[in-house]
Amino acid sequence: MRALPEGLDLARLCHAWIVERADGVKLGFTDHDQDLVVDGVACKASGGWSPGASEAGVGYAPGQAAALGVLDDAGISEVDLDAGLYDGAKVFALRVDWSAPSRLVRLWTATIAALSREGRAFKATLAGPAAALERVAGRTFTRLCDARLGDPRCGVDLSAHPGATCDKRWATCVGAFANGVNFRGFPTAPGEDFLTLYPVEGERNDGGRR
Secondary structure, three states, X not given: OOOOOOOOXXXXXEEEEEEXXXXXXXXXXXXXXXXXXXXXXXXXXXXXXXXXXXXXXXXXXXXXXXXXXXXXXXXXXHHHHXXXXXXXXXXXXXXXXXXXXXXXXXXXXXXXEEEEEEOOEEEEEEEOHHHHHHOOOXXXXXXXXXXXXXXXXXOOOHHHXXXXXXXXXXXXHHHXXXXXXXXXXXXXXXXXXXXXXXXOOOOOOOOOOO
């Protein structure tokens, strides 16, 4: 539950967004019809920034939302965008009393996860704080290889195997690419059916790998 500042006039509310780049530069935008100074940042009314769909979902949901805008040399410029200055930038969304911008409510904080452009327009994909929970940390314990064919962990020379694909199985790695030494899976890992197995007379029950 958010605590609303004393004297906040619900009839005079607008949105403001503050973008903080990794180099410390801050830019502000608002949907009010006049520029505002919010949290010490000049927020432009004509900055070409607006929220896209699913704005509310960016707060604490793992999912993503979007912001749309138009490139402007006085705001978000094409040169800075191409230079990657907005990659990973923080975006702070606020609800502001435009008659007294010091009275505000902080709605959410997000990170620019991706940027795309089409002509003079751009789209910023925003990821909320919980998006980090979706990231894979470490390796996955699976019978299949978790490397990508031809990447440094795989080591296969794709020029020697034009058009080749890989289904991530041990048999394919060894048989098609002779690359068992770089296999990044666990082909002998027991599956769920291991719990129901029992020694059978006449079968190999020495615990060997294969």
